[in-house]
Amino acid sequence: MIEKALQAANEQQEETVREVFRAAGLLWQCKSRNCLFDNTPSDLLCAGCGRQRDGRRVDDRIPASAHPDDFENLRAELKEYFARTGTKLPDAVTFELNFEKEWRRYDATLHFGARTETHDFDSDVDRALDGLGRAEERGERLRVALYR
Numbered sequence: 001m002i003e004k005a006l007q008a009a010n011e012q013q014e015e016t017v018r019e020v021f022r023a024a025g026l027l028w029q030c031k032s033r034n035c036l037f038d039n040t041p042s043d044l045l046c047a048g049c050g051r052q053r054d055g056r057r058v059d060d061r062i063p064a065s066a067h068p069d070d071f072e073n074l075r076a077e078l079k080e081y082f083a084r085t086g087t088k089l090p091d092a093v094t095f096e097l098n099f100e101k102e103w104r105r106y107d108a109t110l111h112f113g114a115r116t117e118t119h120d121f122d123s124d125v126d127r128a129l130d131g132l133g134r135a136e137e138r139g140e141r142l143r144v145a146l147y148r
């Protein structure tokens, strides 16, 4: 619907159409002045530049079920992994839960600015993920910033 409305609008109308969609909560605009990309509600990070919805650089999401020490251990393990494998260090890594509410080492998302890649990690990272324990709820999120 958003795409159709934008296609139907001429240049002068387009900004108005965007404003209407933003006001209705159907688009959220990136807070970065250099970006200002319009994202849909399902986008957790800006598709234009990779920033968070609050305008900050992609940052940690520590699951409620995880101890901060175990989270720091995972961060250290990830940095070591990228150094060891000679892979370019991403800004951050996002992990998903499996059906047993355990963090999966595979199908993780690497964030390089706005660009993302999926990646499967090895058993060392798996052990660090195990250290976090099971999530209490399916909605928990795990993202580790690696520029810190």
Ligand SMILES: [Zn+2]
Binding pocket: 030, 031, 032, 035, 036, 037, 046, 047, 048, 049, 050, 051
């Ligand atoms: Zn942006």
